[in-house]
Amino acid sequence: WNTISWRTPTTPLPMEVNPRIVFERMFGDGGSPSQRLAQVREDRSILDSVKDSLAGLERRLGAGDKVKVAEYLDSMREIERRIQVAERQSGDSVLALPDRPIGAPESYDEHAKLMFDLAALAFQADITRVFTLLLGREQTNRPYPNIGVPEAHHAISHHQNDPAKLAKAAKINAYHIELLARFAEKLKATPDGDGTLLDNSMILQGSGLSNSDQHSHIDLPLVVVGGGGGRLKGGRHLKFPKDTPMNNLHL
Numbered sequence: 001w002n003t004i005s006w007r008t009p010t011t012p013l014p015m016e017v018n019p020r021i022v023f024e025r026m027f028g029d030g031g032s033p034s035q036r037l038a039q040v041r042e043d044r045s046i047l048d049s050v051k052d053s054l055a056g057l058e059r060r061l062g063a064g065d066k067v068k069v070a071e072y073l074d075s076m077r078e079i080e081r082r083i084q085v086a087e088r089q090s091g092d093s094v095l096a097l098p099d100r101p102i103g104a105p106e107s108y109d110e111h112a113k114l115m116f117d118l119a120a121l122a123f124q125a126d127i128t129r130v131f132t133l134l135l136g137r138e139q140t141n142r143p144y145p146n147i148g149v150p151e152a153h154h155a156i157s158h159h160q161n162d163p164a165k166l167a168k169a170a171k172i173n174a175y176h177i178e179l180l181a182r183f184a185e186k187l188k189a190t191p192d193g194d195g196t197l198l199d200n201s202m203i204l205q206g207s208g209l210s211n212s213d214q215h216s217h218i219d220l221p222l223v224v225v226g227g228g229g230g231r232l233k234g235g236r237h238l239k240f241p242k243d244t245p246m247n248n249l250h251l
Contacts, residue, residue, distance in 0.1 A: 001139070005132045011071070015134065019101035019114045026118070026127050027100075109146050116183040123197050124190055135176050138208075147175050157212035169212070177223070180205050184225050201226040204249075220246060 005013040016022050058069055105111045112135060119131045136142060141152035149156065149168045156172065159165035180203070187198035206222035209215060219242070226232060240248075 001137050004134060007074075017115075018104050019111070019118060020103050022115070022118050023100050026122055026125070107146070108142065108144070112179050113182065116179060117186070120183065120186045120190065120197070123187070123201065124192075135179065144172055144175065147171050157209075159213050161213070177205070180223070180225065187226070195227070198225075199227040200229050202228040202232060218242065222246070222249065224249070 003012045003015045005015070007013050016025070054069060054073065058066060061069060101114060105114065115133055119133060122128045122131065136153060139154050141154050143150050143152055149171055151168065153172060156165050156168050159169055184198055184203065187201055187203075188196050190197040192200050203225040204222060205225070206220055208220070209217055210219045210221060224232065225234075227234070
């Protein structure tokens with residue numbers, strides 16, 4: 001329920017919902033570029049010392065424990081990659097970075113927009129080429145009073161064809177798409193090579209259910225936004241034969 005991104009069939013990648021931590025992972029801790037760079041270098045030295053200790057430990061382990069240590073080392077390599085990127089960005093970046101977020105806003109609207117903004121910044125700085133962002137967990141009971149839906153989303157999703165509930169569900173869906181549109185506009189306004197970030201991105205947004213009242217995962221409503229570096233043709237609505245796997249779209 002807490003992640004849609006997995007390293008292996010049985011190992012989930014951790015999801016980070018705190019904007020401050022996301023920012024620090026990308027650019028390092030500290031309020032100024034020099035402070036962030038100093039923090040990144042300290043993190044690097046800690047990792048180096050841990051690696052030296054692990055090298056000696058590995059020689060004394062059995063096969064099962066070696067697998068666990070190997071998985072841990074994979075995680076360390078990912079952290080090292082982040083540190084290298086953060087070091088480069090903190091030391092050489094010409095980007096005008098926003099203020100470091102103080103944490104997760106209480107307002108869902110502010111929180112969601114801030115996470116989208118950080119994703120756009122990560123693309124702009126070429127810190128990552130891929131991100132996933134979960135707008136709502138499965139069975140979420142989040143209300144949306146900011147758009148006139150004070151009831152829990154999960155309760156609304158079991159609408160039983162009640163016109164009032166259907167109208168509120170449509171409001172929530174439209175609101176989520178508005179968040180995507182705002183993100184797309186930000187990418188469109190950011191130059192990238194000969195075009196924009198939107199021209200060179202592929203963004204998929206959708207849901208694991210079509211008819212939520214019946215928990216149906218057939219005929220999923222999905223939207224693909226962006227030019228994909230000239231590979232995607234937009235402005236189309238495509239309806240595929242019944243039982244077409246969603247993996248076909250990914251491919």
